[in-house]
Amino acid sequence: MPADDLERVYRWGWLPLIGGCVAVTAAMLAASELLFIHYGFADPTRLQRVLHLVRGAVMSFALALFAGWYMLRLRQRVEAARESLRAQQAAFARRAWKTEQAVGLGALCRLLVHEISDPINGLSLHCRLLERAAGRMEPTDAEPVRRIAAQLRDDTERLQGLAASYVEGNRAPGSSERYQDLSLEEIVRAAVAAHPCPEGVEIVVEAASDLAPVHAEPDRLRQLVEYLLRNAIDPPAGSHRVRVSMTNDGNRVLLAVADDGAGFEDPASVFRPFYPASSLRASLGLAIVRDVAREHGGDTRAANREGGGALLSVRLPMGERTS
Template sequence: MNAPLTPPLDAAGLAEAFQVFARASEELTQAYGGLQQQVGVLTERLDLLLEALPAGVVVLDNHGRVEQINKAASVMLGSTLVGSDWQPFAARMLVASDTPGEWELAAAEAECRVSISETALDRSGGRIVLLHDVTEAWRMRRAAARNERLAAMGEMVAGLAHQLRTPLASALLYTGHLANTQLAATQRADVAGRAVERLRHLERLIQDMLIFARGEALGREAFGICELIAELRHTIEPVAARGGVVFDTDCAAGTEQVFGNRKEIAAALTNLLENALQVLGEGGRVLLAADLDGEEVRFRVRDNGRGIEPAMQDRLFEPFFTTRADGTGLGLAIARGVARAHGGDIALWSEPGVGSEFTFSLPLIVQNEVARTEELAA
């Protein structure tokens, strides 16, 4: 009969082994309890930290549902959202603003703008969305821009008085002639026409001043770049043809859109085109083109006219500076104001004897911001 491989444990040995096991189990239980307590403390601290953060924090699970949201985010968004799908809420709540990277909250009681950033939480697909309230910074930028315009208007007071006095004096002179009973009917009609012309010039000057003073692009909408080019071609082509000027257009912007006041942008570009037509004679050429440059669209108005002297180029955008007797001197200043109100700008290239080109640049806000909205909401 074979001997057992291990000697049997006696009762004392079994008792000792059980005690060792019991002590180990108790130590493990205590250690686990300590870890749970530490996790609880850390979780509590993390919750306190999230609640104390001035930035909004939204934690999403791998299904895009809101798992956690801090107080700042709840205040900004007007809802706790826990358990809700982020996608439909973001699509409904976030509206692209005129500043790249900034959003307007559609349901906010007062004006509220936020910047948004996002990062992956872990490999499971969870994400953290951070919202920063930039409303005050935006208001300060807007106030600074308005103060700059008002300061410019203060410098223009003397020029404005002269600009208003001249057409008004002419209109008064012409209307005074109408009281002359000796005037023939044809002469009376001619004098009346001249008076109306001066009054219309005065009206245009006042309208331009109001646009310049406002400076903000109100009534914004999304519209196609090439659609605007086609609209301007339809408007300008007959005018160019009457003057014997060849007018061409070229749009390389595809289906890209911009977000802004379509009427004001069209008016600014029309002003640039009319300026070009007025300096050209029969056989001249004007090109209106649009192309993309990174995050911007560039509207270019080019002519083959006599060009602009370098000394005069620096003054062209000054309010009331004009080289034409019938000009208000505000067209280019307004065009620059419209561009800047939309986050863009206007630049001039000109060479005497060769021609000039004005570049009216605007950011591609809508395309980038819509894509970003879809990314955040997905």
């Protein structure tokens, strides 16, 4: 039985039961009365009347006992069903949380791998410069410099290997087919439908009728859209109306999210990791958006709107149009 039906029976089931008890008792008493009349007890004695009333009372009591037992059983069943539902909900929430954490962690790791690629590159090239500089020194001076440079180079290569293995290890099987031509509108609408929108916040989605597909990795594109939405909706943005629009922009597809919230303190810094520092999720979300956009050959922009609120835009490479 569905949970709602059980709940209804649990709340209102006593009404027909009590009604039923009263009706059955009344019917039996009426039947007894008819029997008295039929068998000529038109003028029953006091004893017969008392017996008649006692019989009615016993019958009512028995029916009430049955109704009580039935309600108790029903209550137990409803409680068991509630408990089972609660356990299922908790298990589902745990699984959803774990999945979200895993996905977020994966995105964070990829972001960090990409963020450290520039410093590792600089370190690696400077190691080479150091080795070359050592080659121009006196042999006695050069030896410790060479040793340090070699150690640095080893460490850099180890770091590089770790980063590369992480990126390679996270490639989906058949990685050459990861990128597909996707409908950005479908992904945005699905994300809006799935996102628990806070009360008082309205999300408006608009897409150009001739919107081209984007060439992207499905999971990464979903991540990008999800983090963009969260930034606009979740506190401390404080938005009431969020407008998500999609248009063609040359050989790119432009995804813009405009809100009427508090805006950015420093629009130039919003895509940096750990900005703003108020919450971990908010501070990494937009950095991941930029990372995903870059990974796809796209770019990101952030600005404050003239009338108040923030405007985030992401340009992504266009896929092939089917018509």
